[in-house]
């Protein structure tokens with residue numbers, strides 16, 4: 001069966017060569033006589049995978065030994081709670097930027113745990129956007145400042161990050177390692193793996209070591225304390241071995257291609273698609289041009305019936321997963337690192353054809 005163009009927002013397209021490598025090694029991992037799925041997480045085969053994944057992500061992100069690379073359970077959503085539990089002390093305030101649905105979810109968890117200041121709010125703005133840096137109203141001596149680097153649902157992305165006195169924390173679930181950036185301006189970065197890094201269920205967390213257990217709160221459940229995982233190299237309990245194995249294969253693929261090449265490919269893909277949207281009055285981009293995401297291209301047709309027809313007919317032609325998030329409707333083309341450039345050409349050609357028949 002031929003592979004389709006997969007525009008899903010996450011779980012999302014993985015590099016074909018990664019899937020093929022995993023398939024090749026699935027039943028007998030490197031002559032061990034068993035699958036990596038069946039190997040002990042304390043055995044030498046898995047240990048090598050875990051070490052390589054850790055080293056590769058540190059290398060790709062350009063972080064030194066001052067940072068720890070962690071692979072944690074519960075996806076990015078568990079980080080929404082772990083961050084305030086570990087970093088927000090009783091008498092402190094955390095600054096959160098509400099840039100959309102994902103930031104709002106992070107805020108919801110943080111407010112259960114401590115004091116939160118909303119440094120800017122454009123969650124419901126239409127067209128969608130992220131705030132400009134000079135809009136931010138930051139608290140003096142905040143415990144940290146939290147941003148969402150790319151709002152997967154609205155399709156708005158930070159192009160430049162704020163410089164803050166307080167530790168900067170970012171949810172990079174939907175754009176991590178899609179562009180070169182200075183990771184050391186952040187105290188903590190987290191990302192659900194299922195978009196640019198591998199399968200779902202695991203979050204990659206990059207934490208400055210001095211931040212782990214910042215509140216000193218010993219009542220935090222063991223599994224929810226960063227220090228537990230920092231001290232045990234994410235091996236306090238059984239890690240998501242197979243997910244981390246696939247993340248390791250993706251990290252090899254990323255290293256082979258090079259981050260600047262991936263970035264160039266990503267901006268070319270996005271620019272082509274936005275140009276197609278802008279060249280026609282039939283399609284309407286959802287985000288303001290300065291904030292348009294290179295990962296999640298959101299747009300609409302003149303009415304919801306046409307949106308639905310577009311999704312259905314595109315699907316029949318092997319262009320899958322173009323329906324916008326259920327909370328906002330419209331269309332969304334998620335074009336992460338592994339999404340092939342020829343899929344953009346296929347979508348643009350479909351868009352032209354659809355417009356000529358329905359415009």
Ligand SMILES: Cc1ncc(COP(=O)(O)O)c(C=O)c1O
Pocket residue numbers: 010074075076077078102148150151152153171172173174192193201
């Ligand atoms: C920006 C962002 N943050 C957090 C999440 C939640 O990730 P998870 O499902 O791994 O908890 C998502 C998922 O789509 C996301 O796009």
